[in-house]
Amino acid sequence: MVLVARPAEFDVILTENMFGDILSDEAGGIIGSLGLLGSASVGGPVALYEPVHGSAPDIAGKGIANPLGAIISIAMMLRHSFKLEEEAKSVEAAVTQVVAAGHRTRDLAKAGQTALTTSQMGQKVAEVVLNGLTSSSFLKRDGSSLAD
Numbered sequence: 687m688v689l690v691a692r693p694a695e696f697d698v699i700l701t702e703n704m705f706g707d708i709l710s711d712e713a714g715g716i717i718g719s720l721g722l723l724g725s726a727s728v729g730g731p732v733a734l735y736e737p738v739h740g741s742a743p744d745i746a747g748k749g750i751a752n753p754l755g756a757i758i759s760i761a762m763m764l765r766h767s768f769k770l771e772e773e774a775k776s777v778e779a780a781v782t783q784v785v786a787a788g789h790r791t792r793d794l795a796k797a798g799q800t801a802l803t804t805s806q807m808g809q810k811v812a813e814v815v816l817n818g819l820t821s822s823s824f825l826k827r828d829g830s831s832l833a834d
Contacts, residue, residue, distance in 0.1 A: 690716060710738040719793040721752025724759035726766060733767050735759040749803040752791040754781055757811055780814035 689696060689709060693716050699709060714720035723738035737755030745751050758781060765774035789810050795801040802810065 689713065714738065719752055721755050721791065721793050722758070723755045724757075724762050725755075726759065726762045728766060733763070735763040735767075749805065750792045750801075751804045752793050753804050753808045754785070754791075754811070757781055757808065776815055776818060777811075780811045780818070783814050784810045 689699075689712060693713065699706070701709065710723060710725070711720065714723055717723070720739040721737065725736060725738045727734040736759055739755060742751050757777060761774040761777040761781075764770040764777065784807070789802055789807060790796075790799055791804065791807050792801040
């Protein structure tokens with residue numbers, strides 16, 4: 687009940703898989719969509735980063751999945767596996783900016799509001815990241831900027 691009443695008190699929840707599934711569904715309800723939640727399974731020699739909803743096979747290929755959970759998972763990977771804090775913050779800030787600008791996928795759009803496809807939402811986030819590049823970590827192998 688505390689997760690619902692005071693979710694800000696939690697940064698990490700460690701639990702076994704089935705109980706974790708229940709809590710992640712509950713957390714998705716709190717914020718409005720499972721599509722917004724990233725997750726990480728860490729602790730061994732290899733970490734796994736994915737959106738809480740997994741691959742969502744029931745909607746695969748339809749262009750209606752919310753990619754933000756997957757994108758947030760990438761930020762987690764940059765931070766925790768690759769120790770790229772600046773880049774992780776850049777991705778998180780881009781997601782925040784896109785959502786704050788009112789862009790929504792079908793799971794978040796209100797009645798009458800235009801919903802972006804999966805690709806369109808991903809492109810919006812990518813554009814914000816690329817337009818805000820200042821780190822040399824975001825260079826192509828040939829040394830040119832990804833923003834070019």
